[in-house]
Amino acid sequence: MAETTGLVQRLTVIPGASLACAWIGPTPTNTELLFVQRDTTDPAGEGAFKNSMVDALMTAVASRREVIAIHGANDAKITSLRIDPA
């Protein structure tokens, strides 16, 4: 697993793909592109969990708060999200 830390500089939601893309990094041009995606096979609980991560990313954009996105070492799919104390 890997952690990517930074501000959510941009967030895109694509309903047709059930996809949210987050550009995370210290500046607008120094970012990693990571994503949250719902699969049609996700159980309801898993889907709600992913939606709640998208919610948090939305809040982070507006509050300028840092997030820590956890994903595979060679995978941009966000599996966990952390917001540390401020």
Add this chain to the structure above:
Amino acid sequence: MAVTTGLVQRLTWVSSVLCAWIGPTLTSAELLLIAFESSSTDTELSFKRNAAKLLARAAFTGYPATVVHGDQSAVIDSVSTGGFNISPVGYAVHDDLYSVTGEGIPADAKVVFDSPTVTVTVTPDLVRPHWVLLETLPTSVPIGRNRVRLEGTGLVSDWVPVEVSATPPVPVRVLYSGEPKDRPYNLVLLANPAIRTEAGNIVPDPVLTNRTAYRDVVGFTLRNCLTLTEDLLRQNDWDREMRFVSVFDSTAAAIDANALVQEDHPNVMEPRRALLNSFLAPYGETADIVFAIHGSTTHDRAFSWFTTDDAARPGTAYIYDGIARTHGHFPSIPGSVALALDVDQTGLTPLHEFGHAGSDFNNGKVADLYLDTVVGFNVNKKARALGTPIPANFANYNGTNYLSDQNRDGLGYPATWTSYHSALIDATHANLMDNYWLAAGGNPQVCRLDQLTYAWYGDRLGAKLGR
């Protein structure tokens, strides 16, 4: 495919359809929509809901939204927000530190806050090409909705809406979040909660009641490390990859676990380095370097402890005088500095102390050159037999031979000394790790490292940044 960008002027939810008016004004806005159809799957509906939420957030925050839709269709395919060309960092709070990041920020950059009632222009206390720091967000910036931008030679950035509040200051303030990766090199500046006295008592540290002086020292420390003649930390824009965080927790108790510094007779304050990892963990921080800023006026001489690299984790090999050694990529105990609020800001103390703290106990210490003692393996100092000449060659590092400093600049080696150093980068001024107060011309802030230590440190920092 068409793209519409603008402020979200109005949103209406009617008959399972969200209508969004997006544009510079309500009368000139494009009307776009998200239809919540019963034929959609739960998965699709949930992300339509997310897109609707994002539009609502954009409307409430004043952020522009970028919406992709068909050329001949008002149906929204995607919604984006953010995407400014600068990035304010964290909450905007009066009398607290405040950062804005970006790219290509000029040295004369100003931070401009604009509200319906007033425009306030603030000169940053630190300017780097990728971020600016205000030691304090002025109270002249009105509470509530403002917009902020950077202005300077060749730069007028986007306006970014921010909400300014009066209180409370933020305990953990990310100043610059560093490279977006696992464990960027992390430099933490903290207000020390308690002091262990010479007698062994634990007393509250006055720094926690002097936030103004703390912020001032934070700014000084960062300017000292990142803007002076010695470019150790900023070479190759390396500081762009580093993380900088301030921790000022006024609620931290005066207990032994929070006494991160210790008085030493007669006037030295040293970090209690074994406590740093556990102190920082609840704040979510894992440090490479810690500056513990304290308020003692009796024990205000700075002191540092070297890093202890984690030998169980990866490293980068190097050879010094034929001996194989390692630049460890991760610390097990961070390098640490105890720095007083009353530090003389005409000097080089933070950068000098970083010189110690960033080196490693076991694989190369960077030592004080104004002391003749040589204990263990020092990168920058060796000893010779008393009465023998200084060798022409100082050391061989990774196949390159480095000469000795025969003259110790204008300071000269006392006749009774046996220690000697590597040749300087700038032979006209004292070494950064020597008594820089005696620098020729009276300005310590132009002093640099010696050639070997600079090369060694460059490789060491490069190894850690690339981990």
